[in-house]
Amino acid sequence: MLYREAGQFKASYAEDAQIFPIRQDRIGFWLLMLVFGVAVPFLASEYWLKAILIPVLIFSLAALGLNILTGYAGQLSLGSAAFMAVGAFAAYNFILRIEGMPFLVALVLAGLTAAAVGILFGLPSLRIKGFYLAVATLAAQFFIVWALVKFPWFSNNSSSGVVTAQDVTILGYTFATPEAKYVLTFLIVAFMALLAKNMVRSSTGRAWMAVRDMDVAAQVIGFRLMRTKLLAFAVSSFYCGVAGALYAYTYIGTVEPEGFNLDLSFKILFMIIIGGVGSIMGSFLGAAFIVLLPIFLDNFVPMIFGDSLGAGFVSNFQLIIFGGLIIFFLIVEPHGLARLWQIAKEKLRLWPFPH
Amino acid sequence: MARKIGGVIVDLQNISLRFGGVKALTDISFDVKEHEIRSIIGPNGAGKSSMLNVINGVYHPQEGQIFFKGALRKKLEPHEAAEQGIARTFQNIALFKGMTVLDNIMTGRNLKMKCNFLQHALYWGAAQKEEIAHRIKVEEVIEFLEIQSIRKTPVGRLPYGLQKRVELARALAAEPHILLLDEPMAGMNVEEKQDMCRFILDVNDHYGTTIVLIEHDMGVVMDISDRVVVLDYGKKIGDGEPEEVKNNPEVIKAYLGTSH
Ligand SMILES: Nc1ncnc2c1ncn2[C@@H]1O[C@H](COP(=O)(O)OP(=O)(O)OP(=O)(O)O)[C@@H](O)[C@H]1O
Numbered sequence: 001m002l003y004r005e006a007g008q009f010k011a012s013y014a015e016d017a018q019i020f021p022i023r024q025d026r027i028g029f030w031l032l033m034l035v036f037g038v039a040v041p042f043l044a045s046e047y048w049l050k051a052i053l054i055p056v057l058i059f060s061l062a063a064l065g066l067n068i069l070t071g072y073a074g075q076l077s078l079g080s081a082a083f084m085a086v087g088a089f090a091a092y093n094f095i096l097r098i099e100g101m102p103f104l105v106a107l108v109l110a111g112l113t114a115a116a117v118g119i120l121f122g123l124p125s126l127r128i129k130g131f132y133l134a135v136a137t138l139a140a141q142f143f144i145v146w147a148l149v150k151f152p153w154f155s156n157n158s159s160s161g162v163v164t165a166q167d168v169t170i171l172g173y174t175f176a177t178p179e180a181k182y183v184l185t186f187l188i189v190a191f192m193a194l195l196a197k198n199m200v201r202s203s204t205g206r207a208w209m210a211v212r213d214m215d216v217a218a219q220v221i222g223f224r225l226m227r228t229k230l231l232a233f234a235v236s237s238f239y240c241g242v243a244g245a246l247y248a249y250t251y252i253g254t255v256e257p258e259g260f261n262l263d264l265s266f267k268i269l270f271m272i273i274i275g276g277v278g279s280i281m282g283s284f285l286g287a288a289f290i291v292l293l294p295i296f297l298d299n300f301v302p303m304i305f306g307d308s309l310g311a312g313f314v315s316n317f318q319l320i321i322f323g324g325l326i327i328f329f330l331i332v333e334p335h336g337l338a339r340l341w342q343i344a345k346e347k348l349r350l351w352p353f354p355h
Numbered sequence: 356m357a358r359k360i361g362g363v364i365v366d367l368q369n370i371s372l373r374f375g376g377v378k379a380l381t382d383i384s385f386d387v388k389e390h391e392i393r394s395i396i397g398p399n400g401a402g403k404s405s406m407l408n409v410i411n412g413v414y415h416p417q418e419g420q421i422f423f424k425g426a427l428r429k430k431l432e433p434h435e436a437a438e439q440g441i442a443r444t445f446q447n448i449a450l451f452k453g454m455t456v457l458d459n460i461m462t463g464r465n466l467k468m469k470c471n472f473l474q475h476a477l478y479w480g481a482a483q484k485e486e487i488a489h490r491i492k493v494e495e496v497i498e499f500l501e502i503q504s505i506r507k508t509p510v511g512r513l514p515y516g517l518q519k520r521v522e523l524a525r526a527l528a529a530e531p532h533i534l535l536l537d538e539p540m541a542g543m544n545v546e547e548k549q550d551m552c553r554f555i556l557d558v559n560d561h562y563g564t565t566i567v568l569i570e571h572d573m574g575v576v577m578d579i580s581d582r583v584v585v586l587d588y589g590k591k592i593g594d595g596e597p598e599e600v601k602n603n604p605e606v607i608k609a610y611l612g613t614s615h
Pocket residue numbers: 374377378379397398399400401402403404405406446
């Protein structure tokens with residue numbers, strides 16, 4: 001079938017406002033959901049599930065959180081990993097300390113805890129912007145990790161703050177196998193991505209983008225700067241918090257505060273830069289790209305250059321490629337892979353006619 | 356003209372505004388009546404834009420009082436001015452560059468939208484209904500300003516003249532009582548200016564919107580204004596109907612004295 005919208009007339013504004021107004025996109029989307037939601041758990045190996053698919057989903061969620069704040073609301077943050085840590089440790093403590101706490105409720109509470117912390121560290125954004133705000137979020141990054149290590153209560157007095165996630169049990173069923181954990185992660189991430197898409201396509205998202213693009217004009221037409229920015233911090237941190245909890249419960253299993261360090265925050269930032277700033281889909285593309293690239297290089301660099309180069313070279317090579325890509329996207333295509341995909345679709349729509 | 360000019364809606368008394376040592380406005384008083392087209396003219400740097408910024412709360416004057424609909428107005432923020440029905444456009448286009456024309460205009464309706472972010476997240480039901488109801492209103496504005504063909508275009512890709520029109524659309528979408536227009540025709544060719552004049556007159560005529568207009572093109576100002584106030588170096592040097600102002604010796608001097 002050709003990728004065309006010819007003959008697809010929108011009879012109502014509701015149809016026009018769909019997430020995928022073009023039928024081929026809708027079909028493609030549902031196929032994708034079927035593949036990743038139904039086929040993958042049956043077909044994928046344990047390695048793929050545990051080492052690739054689950055982390056891609058979780059990082060996509062974190063990247064989505066950062067994208068809401070940075071991509072949509074225009075507030076640069078270097079503290080995403082710290083908010084993930086808040087989520088992970090909050091979930092751990094809610095389940096540990098409250099008898100019979102259901103996992104999904106703990107997940108929501110973890111998100112809400114992260115949101116509250118996010119609002120707190122978002123307060124400086126009312127006064128400062130850009131570079132200076134980034135530095136303020138950097139303070140959040142260091143402070144939160146420091147506090148989690150400093151106060152053993154958070155990790156139930158374990159040495160150096162290491163905690164082991166409890167079993168994930170929903171309605172009596174324990175999600176123990178990689179397949180089960182993958183499906184659970186998939187459903188949560190897909191649902192939250194849908195919520196995010198809905199927010200950004202309605203008035204909430206327009207408020208964020210208005211504040212991002214021109215804050216004086218946003219105020220003049222009636223948006224409240226404080227409310228809009230803090231909501232972005234809250235929602236963004238909620239997403240990062242849930243991602244952090246999933247990171248602990250369906251991915252790694254054992255986490256420590258130091259695991260949520262600045263490196264991870266930067267990694268998430270790179271995901272949205274490469275995937276697409278201000279794009280839900282870009283968050284997924286960026287996360288997939290950054291998780292897959294090292295695996296790809298690990299396998300292919302030795303294949304091409306032989307084993308003689310050694311592991312040190314491969315990891316340096318990775319850094320060089322990362323750096324190069326970041327610079328490429330920042331300069332050439334600030335809207336990342338998502339934009340490249342969009343351009344490809346526009347071309348396809350006109351194909352085979354050049355104009 | 357059919358429309359009837361009403362009573363005073365904005366009354367500015369002895370407004371003075373300074374930025375450090377720069378006196379942007381000095382002891383300025385004038386009023387705006389309901390349904391009228393009130394122009395502010397004056398040479399560059401006279402304080403015209405500052406005046407609009409005072410009216411909608413972007414700047415807060417050090418001295419003076421503002422009466423709005425008869426009541427003394429306390430210091431207010433721009434979003435509060437918006438809530439009171441004041442909309443505006445900017446001298447340097449202030450559209451939301453990363454958004455489409457449609458989304459830009461939709462932002463103009465934000466104060467009339469009541470759903471919260473949780474309802475937006477679920478979308479289904481109230482939020483969708485609201486979105487569509489406002490989309491219908493926005494489409495009316497789009498049709499009125501004849502910009503149907505560009506509704507899905509990102510505003511950054513539009514030529515200057517159309518951007519100005521979209522900015523007007525965004526302001527109109529709010530269904531304002533008072534519309535502040537800061538040089539809406541600057542940089543336009545004759546044809547675009549004519550269109551813009553027609554839109555301004557239509558808005559004023561159909562909806563009875565009170566308009567405060569800053570414009571450098573004297574022909575336009577004299578044609579469409581009910582009353583004109585003239586500023587020079589932050590001081591008021593003339594005020595009255597176009598004919599009066601045109602023959603005011605001080606105004607003539609100010610204009611001949613500068614490179615216009
Ligand atoms: N935010 C600000 N900070 C400092 N000075 C300002 C600010 N806004 C305006 N001014 C100064 O106030 C004076 C009046 O400026 P304003 O922009 O109101 O003039 P204007 O009449 O709109 O001029 P133009 O025709 O060039 O638009 C100028 O001297 C300007 O430099």
